Amino acid sequence: MTSPVRVAIAGYKGKVGSVLAAAFQIEPGIDYVGGIGRGDDLATFLHEKRPRALVDFTRPTESMHNALAAVAAGAAPVVGTTGLSTADIDKLETACHAKHVGGIVAPNFAIGAVLMMHLAETAAPLFDAVEIIEMHHAAKLDAPSGTALSTARRLAARRKDRPFTHSKAEKETLAGTRGGEEGGVGVHSVRLPGFVADQEVIFGLPGQTLTIAHRTTSREAYVPGVLLAIRRVTAEPRFYRGLDQLLGLRND
Numbered sequence: 001m002t003s004p005v006r007v008a009i010a011g012y013k014g015k016v017g018s019v020l021a022a023a024f025q026i027e028p029g030i031d032y033v034g035g036i037g038r039g040d041d042l043a044t045f046l047h048e049k050r051p052r053a054l055v056d057f058t059r060p061t062e063s064m065h066n067a068l069a070a071v072a073a074g075a076a077p078v079v080g081t082t083g084l085s086t087a088d089i090d091k092l093e094t095a096c097h098a099k100h101v102g103g104i105v106a107p108n109f110a111i112g113a114v115l116m117m118h119l120a121e122t123a124a125p126l127f128d129a130v131e132i133i134e135m136h137h138a139a140k141l142d143a144p145s146g147t148a149l150s151t152a153r154r155l156a157a158r159r160k161d162r163p164f165t166h167s168k169a170e171k172e173t174l175a176g177t178r179g180g181e182e183g184g185v186g187v188h189s190v191r192l193p194g195f196v197a198d199q200e201v202i203f204g205l206p207g208q209t210l211t212i213a214h215r216t217t218s219r220e221a222y223v224p225g226v227l228l229a230i231r232r233v234t235a236e237p238r239f240y241r242g243l244d245q246l247l248g249l250r251n252d
């Protein structure tokens with residue numbers, strides 16, 4: 001029998017980190033060795049607890065430092081914190097290769113959200129118009145969500161020769177009601193208490209629409225994707241950019 005994978009969390013008191021910590025404690029095959037918060041001594045923690053993976057849900061300004069420290073200690077970084085630059089991710093990948101440890105940086109660990117984007121990309125060449133409606137909790141700082149913007153860009157990239165048509169209202173009696181636009185894709189943001197992170201991609205053709213929707217009801221939505229990533233990056237020293245790559249939905 002293989003021994004349980006020792007896992008630690010940076011940001012274990014945060015909104016996502018606390019949900020992951022609770023899930024890890026009851027997950028077979030996972031040995032949750034503890035977490036660190038802001039101001040804790042990460043180097044000592046890593047030395048004492050010897051995790052094989054460090055899951056990071058902190059802040060963009062902190063997560064690179066945490067992830068590089070993890071790699072230096074021989075632990076695979078599983079980074080969910082959003083906002084890392086491409087240069088940061090390149091640097092982390094190089095560090096992982098040098099230490100022969102696996103790793104992943106994924107801006108979205110919800111398996112359904114990753115599939116929603118993938119399925120929408122499949123539909124994009126066949127429909128001439130599409131709009132995205134994303135719905136998040138009222139405290140979200142940015143709009144639109146990173147997932148909505150990234151979806152719009154990926155859909156537009158599938159239509160290079162025939163851009164999507166985005167119909168403008170001839171007369172807008174309330175400013176902003178047609179939402180934003182990215183690459184011909186209409187984008188609308190709803191902010192209300194009660195939502196976690198939902199998104200609908202609505203395609204249109206004469207006589208029909210196709211809606212691909214992903215709904216989250218709690219931050220437990222991130223648990224299965226993070227567990228999958230932990231198991232994969234501790235089993236072999238490969239580095240993944242995004243959960244879609246780890247799921248085999250992208251081959252680069």
Ligand code: NAP
Pocket residue numbers: 010011012013014015016017036037038039057058059060062066079080081082083106107108109110222
């Ligand atoms: P949050 O509730 O603010 O949690 C962040 C936690 O990290 C806080 O407890 C914070 O402590 C702690 N922290 C700050 N600096 C730290 C450091 N140097 N070392 C260890 N812990 C530190 O935020 P959240 O909603 O959980 O989100 C965290 C990150 O994950 C954000 O970047 C968010 O965009 C991203 N996110 C990603 C996904 C995904 O699927 N990839 C899903 C949801 C969220 P203090 O409160 O004391 O500062």
